[in-house]
Amino acid sequence: MKHAHISTLCECQARLSAELDEHRQVTRGWARHLRDRLSAAQPLHEAQVVAPAHSIHASQPRFQVAWLCPFCGRNTLRSFDASGLAWRIAPAATEAPASEAPGG
Incomplete structure (x- = not known):
């Protein structure tokens, strides 16, 4: 299965991102925002949270x-142009080991 990654900035400067399937439908959306320092001893950190998205x-x-x-x-x-998407092949899901037949 192919997928593409898109991102943009919100007006609040959060980075909004989404993963698209080969039909350009959103399969997952998320956002990251640099948080202000709580104190001088704490470094900046990025928080990633779910951001509902749809095509x-x-x-x-x-x-x-x-x-x-x-x-x-x-x-x-x-807005996005389909010709500008960079497609990647999603790694194949690993199959679970076959279970034994009952009574065998």
Whole structure:
């Protein structure tokens, strides 16, 4: 299965990202935001959280993806061109060992 990764910035400067399948449908969305330092002793850290996302007009050459930013609550809509996507082959899922037949 092929997948592509897209990302953009929200108005609050959080990085919104999504993974798309070969039909350009969102399979997962997330966001990262650099948090302010709580004290001088604590370094900056990145928090990754789920950001609901969905594709709009995914079958068109130019399509949109909308996110709900978990940090500021904005609905963020961005346009993407299908020809600009970099596709990767997803690693094959490892199969579970075959179980023995009952009574054998």
